[in-house]
Amino acid sequence: MLQVPFIRENKTLVIARLAKRNIEATQIIEEVLALDEERRGIQTQLDSILAESNSISKEIGMLFKTGEVEKANALKEKTTNLKNSSKELSDKLNDTANTLNQLLYTIPNVPNELVPNGNSxxxxxxxxxxxxxxxxxxxxxxxxxxxxxxxxxxxxxxxxxxxxxxxxxxxxxxxxxxxxxxxxxxxxxxxxxxxxxxxxxxxxxxxxxxxxxxxxxxxxxxxxxxxxxxxxxxxxxxxxxxxxxxxxxxxxxxxxxxxxxxxxxxxxxxxxxxxxxxxxxxxxxxxxxxxxxxxxxxxxxxxxxxxxxxxxxxxxxxxxxxxxxxxxxxxxxxxxxxxxxxxxxxxxxxxxxxxxxxxxxxxxxxxxxxxxxxxxxxxxxxxxxxxxxxxxxxxxxxxxxxxxxxxxxxxxxxxxxxxxxxx
RNA sequence: GGAGAAAUGGCAGAGUGGUCGAAUGCGGCAGUCUUGAAAACUGUUGAGGGUCACACCUCCGGGGGUUCGAAUCCCUCUUUCUCCGCCA
The missing domain is CATH 3.30.930.10 (Bira Bifunctional Protein; Domain 2)
Known part of the structure; x- marks a missing residue:
């Protein structure tokens, strides 16, 4: 399948070349780029939530070591919300990535410039x-x-x-x-x-x-x-x-x-x-x-x-x-x-x-x-x-x-x- | 097909719940030394995402679960090894 960064950097070329295959690809290419941007956005959100919950977990570990059980238990409650939203986001991330890939599978390779135009x-x-x-x-x-x-x-x-x-x-x-x-x-x-x-x-x-x-x-x-x-x-x-x-x-x-x-x-x-x-x-x-x-x-x-x-x-x-x-x-x-x-x-x-x-x-x-x-x-x-x-x-x-x-x-x-x- | 054991970085091999992305050895790369090479010594060395660059996130056969936290516990699948059976 095609590489998204390549598509992003060579959009006009990709569309023009796919036209050799008698494919009007403008719409699908735009869709791919939009989905990829969405995917990266979700990834960033998810990453920051995971980072936060990782650092809370570390903190809890330290508190248990020093015997501050009450504080630790209080922190545990904080993670509930984070867990919910990270679950939600990672589902969303999977959906987006899958949709993107499904779309990419339907796009054939970009023909070389030597490929003649034609139907059959x-x-x-x-x-x-x-x-x-x-x-x-x-x-x-x-x-x-x-x-x-x-x-x-x-x-x-x-x-x-x-x-x-x-x-x-x-x-x-x-x-x-x-x-x-x-x-x-x-x-x-x-x-x-x-x-x-x-x-x-x-x-x-x-x-x-x-x-x-x-x-x-x-x-x-x-x-x-x-x-x-x-x-x-x-x-x-x-x-x-x-x-x-x-x-x-x-x-x-x-x-x-x-x-x-x-x-x-x-x-x-x-x-x-x-x-x-x-x-x-x-x-x-x-x-x-x-x-x-x-x-x-x-x-x-x-x-x-x-x-x-x-x-x-x-x-x-x-x-x-x-x-x-x-x-x-x-x-x-x-x-x-x-x-x-x-x-x-x-x-x-x-x-x-x-x-x-x-x-x-x-x-x-x-x-x-x-x-x-x-x-x-x-x-x-x-x-x-x-x-x-x-x-x-x-x-x-x-x-x-x-x-x-x-x-x-x-x-x-x-x-x-x-x-x-x-x- | 039946019974048992195992799966960790290029390879070997530690790690059984909390700075473990992971000790150590070998290999690879760079350097020191050498006329050159070897040896020795020093440093470096997994992958993906993300960023101008950092930060940060994910990955210890695959998938799912327990937990605030999993390479480590549970379930499941796959593969490999040993023994038995079958067999070109």
Whole structure:
């Protein structure tokens, strides 16, 4: 969430930038500032009452020691009023603070100046495109047909075992999937990211820390018996490593990577665009995360974009990079680049990575800080990105690499798969 | 799942109702000494709110209660450890 002092000092900027998201925020910002002022006023009143009652208590203690019981008892009566009003004030303080926080939760991150105006994905800005779109033979098939033809992914079997959106990978399909995971992790660790294996279920505090809770619980599977959530992305357990952490400045930057399955309810999204691997309830993803010094976070974002680019270049997939417009930008992000691979057989772009800078928005919730060179505590910046999401990369590979003789395996993956063609 | 014990500052560990935000040791930081380093010595060193800065307020696993006053007493939840059971 946003920091109140930041809002106070940059009111016009905040309102102007939130307008990129097509939000008219003037009223809510004014409300936040008013509530904060109220909160501080109540706090001051409460503090002085507590100070008084503390000093009376000390006095009573002294009187008992010197045996002046009568005087002590007289003082006791004085505290009754103080107690009542401090109780009242602290209730009021809690109410005000809660109202303020509820309001802050509803305000998304302030977009970076680079974020283009716009309403929907149609207004995203293509900033880079690379790779040649292959000329496929006449009976080229979409991946779900190829999956069936070569018996590498079984969607019906997943239906039987679990339900729609839980495909079963078989034989060379399973092996290709594992190869991709290993390849991505190797690329990421070679780039300096430390590999982690993270829990696939998280508690409420973690869901809250990265902003999935309280509003987006509909997106996550919930295990009510234990009050745990299945992770929708490794971002959740990965970023929560740093909840309530104060780092030393020299520990920055931190980069971690991890492979996890991801579980998403995707309630309400059905139709032609969710066929095959395009949208699943369970899928695999390798994630990269960084904790950065505020002055260096945008350099780091560019760095992450470059890193993901090299992977797609090596896989020789045609892709493009989009800068998300205000209307399409995620709630917690200040600037996001989406990577899309072109699926030739489906004749459409598939999102395979999303790389974002959250600035202090998550860190503020997480209380992730570092001690700067002056010894003062400052919120760090968090960033993350997929490198990469498996299913659509897999779809892109099997569609773009299909030949009349079978599906070829990209050169860089052959050491990982142990075979060069699926036929 | 059953029985018992525990949870205090970065770590270890004292503190059982009244200058305790908390002894002591280690670690960290600064300095003295040294050509430099180590050792030794001296000082400093939790977090949040608040203030121009002080003052002041809150926090001893979380929540609630008793009391004029709680790290210390009571209730409850969570976690950890030991023993038993189960088990990849």
């Amino acid at each position: 994905e149609d207004d995203n800005e293509t900033v880079f495109q690379e790779g040649t779109i292959p000329q496929l033979h006449n009976d080229a098939l979409p991946h779900w047909e190829l999956a069936k033809k070569y018996d590498i992914i079984d969607f019906e079997l997943g239906n039987k075992i679990t339900g729609a959106g839980f495909p079963v990978y078989k034989g060379k399909g399973a092996r290709l999937q594992r190869a991709l995971i290993a390849y991505f992790l190797d690329k990421n660790t070679a780039a300096g990211y430390t590999e982690y294996q993270l829990p696939h279920l998280v508690n409420e505090a973690s869901g809250f820390g990265t902003g999935q809770l309280p509003d987006k619980e509909g997106q996550m599977y919930h295990v009510s018996e234990d009050n745990l959530y299945l992770i929708p992305t490794a971002e959740v357990p990965g970023t929560n490593i740093f909840r309530d952490v104060i780092l030393n400045e020299n520990e920055l930057p931190i980069g971690i990577t991890g492979y996890t399955p991801c579980f998403r309810r995707e309630a309400g999204s059905y139709g032609a665009h969710v066929r095959g691997l395009n949208r699943l309830h369970q899928f695999d993803k390798v994630e990269i995360l960084r904790v950065e010094h505020p002055e260096k976070s945008y350099e780091a974002l560019d760095n992450m974009v470059e890193h993901v680019k090299t992977i797609l270049q090596e896989l020789q997939l045609p892709y493009r990079i989009l800068r998300l417009c205000g209307g399409d930008l995620g709630f917690t992000s200040a600037l996001t680049y989406d990577f899309e691979v072109f699926s030739t057989a489906q004749d459409r772009w598939l999102e395979i990575s999303s790389v974002s800078n959250f600035e202090t928005y998550q860190a503020n919730r997480l209380k992730l800080r570092f001690k700067n060179s002056e010894g003062k505590k400052e919120l760090a910046h968090t960033l993350n990105g997929s490198s990469l999401a498996l299913p659509r990369v897999l779809a892109g590979i099997i569609e773009n690499y299909q030949t009349p003789d079978g599906i070829k395996i990209p050169e860089v993956l052959i050491p990982y798969t142990g075979f060069s063609i699926i036929n």
